[in-house]
Amino acid sequence: MKPTKNRHPDRLAGLKTWARINSPWVLHFNSGSCNGCDIEILATLTPRYDLERFGIKLQGSPRHADVLLCTGAVTRQARSRLLRIYSQMHEPKFVVAIGSCALSGGVFQGCYNVLGGIEKVIPVDAYVPGCPPRPEAIIDGVVKLLSSLKAPQGGDGTAAHASEMVEKLVVEHEHR
Amino acid sequence: MEKVQTSRSFTVPIGPQHPALKEPEHFLITVDGEIVTKAVVRLGYAHRGVEKATESRNWVQNIYILERICGICSHIHATAYCLGVEKLAGVEVPPRAQAIRVLVAEMERIHSHLLWLGVAAHEAGFDTLFMYSWRDRETIMDLLESLSGNRVNYSVNLLGGVKFDVDDELARLIYDGIDFLEKRTQHYLDVVTSDAMFLQRTRGIGTMTRSQADVLGTVGPTARASNVYRDIRVEAPYGAYGDFPVKIVLDERGDLEARFVVRIKELFESYRVIREILDNLPAGELSTRMPRRIQEGETVSRVEAPRGELFYFIKSNGTDTPERIKVRTPTICNMMSVVKLAVGHQLADVPMIVVGIDPCFSCNDRMTVVDRGQGQRQGWTWEALRRYGIRHYQRLAR
Numbered sequence: 001m002k003p004t005k006n007r008h009p010d011r012l013a014g015l016k017t018w019a020r021i022n023s024p025w026v027l028h029f030n031s032g033s034c035n036g037c038d039i040e041i042l043a044t045l046t047p048r049y050d051l052e053r054f055g056i057k058l059q060g061s062p063r064h065a066d067v068l069l070c071t072g073a074v075t076r077q078a079r080s081r082l083l084r085i086y087s088q089m090h091e092p093k094f095v096v097a098i099g100s101c102a103l104s105g106g107v108f109q110g111c112y113n114v115l116g117g118i119e120k121v122i123p124v125d126a127y128v129p130g131c132p133p134r135p136e137a138i139i140d141g142v143v144k145l146l147s148s149l150k151a152p153q154g155g156d157g158t159a160a161h162a163s164e165m166v167e168k169l170v171v172e173h174e175h176r
Numbered sequence: 177m178e179k180v181q182t183s184r185s186f187t188v189p190i191g192p193q194h195p196a197l198k199e200p201e202h203f204l205i206t207v208d209g210e211i212v213t214k215a216v217v218r219l220g221y222a223h224r225g226v227e228k229a230t231e232s233r234n235w236v237q238n239i240y241i242l243e244r245i246c247g248i249c250s251h252i253h254a255t256a257y258c259l260g261v262e263k264l265a266g267v268e269v270p271p272r273a274q275a276i277r278v279l280v281a282e283m284e285r286i287h288s289h290l291l292w293l294g295v296a297a298h299e300a301g302f303d304t305l306f307m308y309s310w311r312d313r314e315t316i317m318d319l320l321e322s323l324s325g326n327r328v329n330y331s332v333n334l335l336g337g338v339k340f341d342v343d344d345e346l347a348r349l350i351y352d353g354i355d356f357l358e359k360r361t362q363h364y365l366d367v368v369t370s371d372a373m374f375l376q377r378t379r380g381i382g383t384m385t386r387s388q389a390d391v392l393g394t395v396g397p398t399a400r401a402s403n404v405y406r407d408i409r410v411e412a413p414y415g416a417y418g419d420f421p422v423k424i425v426l427d428e429r430g431d432l433e434a435r436f437v438v439r440i441k442e443l444f445e446s447y448r449v450i451r452e453i454l455d456n457l458p459a460g461e462l463s464t465r466m467p468r469r470i471q472e473g474e475t476v477s478r479v480e481a482p483r484g485e486l487f488y489f490i491k492s493n494g495t496d497t498p499e500r501i502k503v504r505t506p507t508i509c510n511m512m513s514v515v516k517l518a519v520g521h522q523l524a525d526v527p528m529i530v531v532g533i534d535p536c537f538s539c540n541d542r543m544t545v546v547d548r549g550q551g552q553r554q555g556w557t558w559e560a561l562r563r564y565g566i567r568h569y570q571r572l573a574r
């Protein structure tokens with residue numbers, strides 16, 4: 001196929017953002033957590049919290065994921081795994097660190113096998129504190145990240161629509 | 177016919193996690209055609225060095241780090257530790273505190289067993305049951321939250337007692353919650369013993385005889401499903417289990433179905449014990465004074481976690497920090513049974529056999545499947561293996 005010139009780069013980017021914000025696929029990786037954060041992430045999938053109403057889908061392959069949810073402090077053994085998963089994700093990719101451990105190492109700071117928070121290894125876009133954070137907080141963290149993705153170029157109708165949608169979702173969520 | 181030997185080996189490097197099972201773990205499974213001939217497990221991706229860390233924290237700080245060894249059975253870790261330290265210090269804990277500890281431990285067992293029921297159903301491809309059991313689990317999470325203010329790491333224990341009291345209003349809430357859950361649990365028991373598709377995945381699969389269970393050193397519901405009389409709450413009652421005894425739940429069959437049945441029946445036992453504790457909650461203080469330094473000595477503390485016997489060794493040298501704390505969790509005891517039981521089974525049964533022991537240190541991140549016949553080496557994700565198992569049985573059902 002002959003490459004065609006993209007006459008509306010802004011529109012296209014806006015459309016992509018719109019699509020991404022409306023249905024982000026998230027991947028979960030545990031790099032040494034206590035399971036507490038993980039069961040709360042799992043709880044967000046279940047009927048009471050129902051993450052999927054935001055179009056967010058938890059699935060298993062880094063190649064399909066837009067957002068990486070990280071839990072736990074990074075242990076020496078898990079470090080290379082984390083790096084590999086991160087590099088397997090396609091751009092643009094976003095990382096949410098969930099729980100005190102993922103933020104700073106939390107209670108495990110100073111353990112000989114713990115390197116520290118996620119940001120010691122890969123860049124992090126959003127932080128959700130708590131030990132563990134409530135499912136609502138996790139959903140809020142992901143939705144806040146998405147709203148910060150708003151129109152990168154600004155001004156475009158499509159992208160503006162996207163951020164509006166997200167805003168609406170956030171408001172809806174907060175009023176629940 | 178001569179076998180063609182190909183030396184083609186390939187790995188499919190797909191992501192190493194699965195939403196339902198946590199913590200990375202690595203299995204190396206050798207198969208001959210469809211049949212597993214060897215299984216090797218590698219643990220330790222989540223090793224953080226907690227035992228060593230306890231040596232540089234004082235006795236009180238250690239409650240909080242030990243509670244975070246496992247988020248699912250956080251309370252029981254802190255309980256084992258506190259009971260041990262109190263024994264070392266020679267401190268008598270008020271009966272009301274002991275009763276509340278047991279109350280929370282049983283509530284934790286309910287949350288853990290319901291969680292497991294959902295995850296195991298999910299592995300079998302029975303997502304409806306997964307969603308239902310997790311919906312009902314929120315009932316007990318709410319109760320734990322109203323008791324302690326936290327959904328996962330409740331921090332109920334103190335050295336020398338507990339922090340939270342149960343008043344009449346909370347007791348009423350707990351009674352109501354338990355009534356609701358009891359009805360639902362009866363329903364789950366009916367489902368796992370009568371649903372034909374589900375029974376196909378569990379009945380006669382992963383059978384462990386009583387002597388095997390004994391030799392492999394299994395603990396908890398995994399052992400009890402093979403008719404091994406092993407429950408610390410019954411054999412060596414700790415805390416308030418002396419006043420509120422539990423009945424042991426046993427099953428003779430030893431297969432996966434038995435493991436489902438034992439865990440679900442244990443839920444009824446937990447409901448009964450919780451009601452009994454609430455009916456006869458001893459009056460009195462919630463905690464007693466503890467010395468800051470614990471006198472020299474060493475002790476062993478054993479409790480029954482949702483997954484089986486949890487073992488703590490605690491040694492004090494008379495200062496305000498412990499000299500050594502050793503923890504042995506139940507999953508490590510049960511893990512060897514997976515490695516043994518998988519042999520001779522279909523590859524499609526491996527996910528169910530693994531979740532059958534309720535692995536706490538799980539998230540079996542990636543399978544490497546080695547096919548001896550063709551000399552191929554293949555990496556599988558847990559998810560791919562789960563799908564493979566479900567499809568395999570769907571084909572059979574047609």
Ligand code: SF4
Pocket residue numbers: 032033034035036037038071072073098099100101102106107130131132133244247328329
């Ligand atoms: S933040 Fe708390 S709950 Fe989450 S992994 Fe760390 S210790 Fe566990």
